[in-house]
Amino acid sequence: MAMADPSNIVAIDDLRILTGFDIEPAVADAEDITAALAKLKASDEQVSDQLSMRTSETEEEAGPDEMRDIREQVDAAPVVKLVNGILARAADEGASDIHFEPQAKEMLVRFRHDGVLHETLTIPKRLQAGVTSRLKIMADLDIAERRIPQDGRIGLTVGGRPIDMRVAALPTVYGEKIVIRLLDRSNVMLRLEDLGFAENALTRYRRSFTKPYGAVLVTGPTGSGKSTTLYGTLNILNTSDKNIITVEDPVEYRLAGINQVQINPKGGASPLPRGSDLSCVATPISS
Secondary structure, eight states, rough: OEETTTOOOHHHHHHHHHHHOOOOOOOHHHHHHHHHHHHHHHHHHHHHHHTTTTSSOOOOOOOHHHHHHHHHHSHHHHHHHHHHHHHHHHHHHTTTTEEEESSSEEEEEEEEEEEEEEEEEEEEEGGGGHHHHHHHTTTTTTTTOSSEEEEEEEEEEETTTEEEEEEEEEEETTTEEEEEEEEEGGGGGGOGGGGTTTHHHHHHHHHTSSSOOOOOOOOSSSTSSHHHHHHHHHHHHHHTTOOBBBSSSSSOOOTTEEEEEEEEEEGOSOOOOOOOSSSBBBOOOOO
16 A cells, blocks of 8 residues: 555554455655546546446447437547547656557556556446547548548647647457557657667667668567657758658658658558668668
8 A cells, every 4th residue: 555654553454444455555755646546536537427428338239320429429528528538648647559448348448658558447338439439530530430440640739748649440349449659749859868778788879870871770569669769860860961761651750851751551662762862761660
């Protein structure tokens, strides 16, 4: 039990009686405890506000009339408040991804921090259709199409910070799973020194990417900082005397002075013209 005053024996005894468990106290800052409780309360209130809404139990059972109801519901203030609250919380906590995962009896919401997913809250099954449709409308996706994957983007400002969100919808047996990648534009301007490199590793990396030719391979799991590292590197290389072309899938951040190319897998050919004079090509690779 996190406590600001772990020597409070009376509180520990009360908790032991209420829960029936042995209590092991741990020291925590009072402000941190208050902030954590406020976040939990806010999430519970956002979900509770929706419990009286009339939504279909599953999207698969919704017909044309129900689809019109869903569109009306997602335009209503309560659903907007719930979705915006989740997106704002993820941005405030520095999450790199949000997963809206439909389950048999509920929708699970998980945030990814430092490459690891953490369960954040659960949304009742009756609200799943409204939340899913609201997210798809924000990303300019087709809410009537639920059989094929879709991709889109959302642009928001959270606390004065511009946040780009890349949205992917994937049909599952329990409904559509929505995954959102949060792209904080302020992270692009991070210095390499702020990314946690060991001093000798940063020195070797600088020596590598400043060479006139060669290749640097940046790999790692989701959320490990591949794109952030490459964009931070491009900020250093981006000078007026260089021609820089990137080949990306997708283009996550827009950088001034750099020619960024979106790969088109359906095109069947390289997006670069023959004989291109490339000073730098950057392509993040997920492993």
